[in-house]
Amino acid sequence: MTASTKKYRQLRTDVIKHLYYGKMLTLAELSNLTHKSLPLITTMVNNLMADGYVLEYGLAPSTGGRRALTFLLNKEKQSYIIAVAMDQLVTQVVIYDLLNEVRIAAELFPFALNGDPTNTITLIEFLKNYIIRSGIPLEQILGLGIGMPGFVNAAEGVNHTFFKIEGQGNLKEHLTKELGLPVFIDNDSSLIALAELKFGMAKERKDVMVVNVGWGIGLGMIINGSLFRGHSGYAGEFSHIPLSQSNKLCACGKQGCLEVDTSLLVLVERAKLQIKNGMKSSLELSFLDESKLHGDHFLEAAKAGDPLAVSIMADAAFLIGKGLATLIHIINPELIVLGGRGAIAGKMMMAPIEQAIHEFCIPRLAEHTEIKVSALNTESALLGAATLVIENCNFN
Known part of the structure; x- marks a missing residue:
């Protein structure tokens, strides 16, 4: 991959992320957020519109001059995020679109976490069944984010408290392999804070x-x-x-x-x-x-x-x-x-x-x-899990 291709892909990802968090943004706002020139951002947004990721939304409120166009992500792009919020007694799962609108209704799963080695198997079975029932093909799912209690090292993909994978690599890799899509994990309190940072x-x-x-x-x-x-x-x-x-x-x-x-x-x-x-x-x-x-x-x-x-x-x-x-x-x-x-x-x-x-x-x-x-109340845990996916995605 050439340096110019790498920069192009990174900017593409950055623009999508800013639209995900900002909902509706003008070209000037995207230029300021990405620290890139207005002509470069205009070209990138046009490319993303051609790919179906971005739509023109309408004119921004007047600030005294000519009103600028605003842009937002296309929720019909058929790119979805699975968000999972776990606590010690209950697991929630929901599927969002790129506007963080619920596309598949949330489900609650009574699931008391303990040191039982079958915890991981139980979680995988529940998530597999939910994905199958959703009817959404795996190739349309950007990834699955999980917020969970315990001593979680997000970078290493390990939960030292509740999900220990003996001889099967770390939890993140194991879930990715079993579910057939990118999986990202983090501590539940960290993701609640992330949701507040991005949306609250x-x-x-x-x-x-x-x-x-x-x-x-x-x-x-x-x-x-x-x-x-x-x-x-x-x-x-x-x-x-x-x-x-x-x-x-x-x-x-x-x-x-x-x-x-x-x-x-x-x-x-x-x-x-x-x-x-x-x-x-x-x-x-x-x-x-x-x-x-x-x-x-x-x-x-x-x-x-x-x-x-x-x-x-x-x-x-x-x-x-x-x-x-x-x-x-x-x-x-x-x-x-x-x-x-x-x-x-x-x-x-x-x-x-x-x-x-x-x-x-x-x-x-x-x-x-x-x-x-x-x-945000109880939704913060799910929003944080969805944000975890966006933070780790490459939209190429």
Whole structure:
């Protein structure tokens, strides 16, 4: 491949990526984003239109001069993305088009992750069946992105916690071979942060921490406008900061981890124990409904103002805020986003988190850090998985 061909292909990919994230852009905007000349971008967009990737959309809003044409990706190009969002109890999968519109309805698959070596086989069977039922040929699928909990090294394609592939290479390579299409994996909290960076409240921000409130407490870190992974790819293990005063043993094998007092699994068990001891709560009836996870019942009860759920959630949120105060001292972020499953009750968590930050954080730092609840809610995990595919694709 010649140097000029390589540059052409890279620019082609870059233009498609900017349109994917920006939705509708003018030639001038694409020129600024890619740092390429307007004539070169015009030629590239014309080529992409000829290939069916790009469409003229219409005129941009007037800025006082001649209105420019806008362009967007063609959702009828028949190029699709499979996004998979996993947590410790449930796996979601959906197929998007290039405009991130759902083309095949999302499915939920109850799938409790553990150390069972059959986890990988179960996941592959579920994904194969979903792809077959979709009716979409493999050649029309750009790739499959998976966000999963655990110690995930995205660059190496390994999950050291839940999916260990003995004698079969790494997980990414194994899934790619079994599914017959490109597969990319990453930590779930990192992808939730990536979704916020590209589509949510962290867009065009430089230094942001995205807290993934779920069955554990994850953290995605955006430093200088990019996802920060750390030296060996495992940055953001917020849930294992030693802030708990209890002697409970964490799943990691250590004591004192934040997670043992703040994960949804722990909060649900705490609510059940208090109900058993005579505390009145709407959760007493809600927990009888097995059509939803008890953690979801708990979050909905907290959002609705159930006194027991609010009290338990407030205690956990205060401890999360104490952990965030520590990180504010180290990173000095401009924004903290509360995301993940727990964003359902995010507004209720705001007061105790802010209280802890004001109590434990130097005011000069605290007053320069905003705290917001994600508007993407539970969709952030799927959007992040789709973004993972786009970030690793070559559109040639």
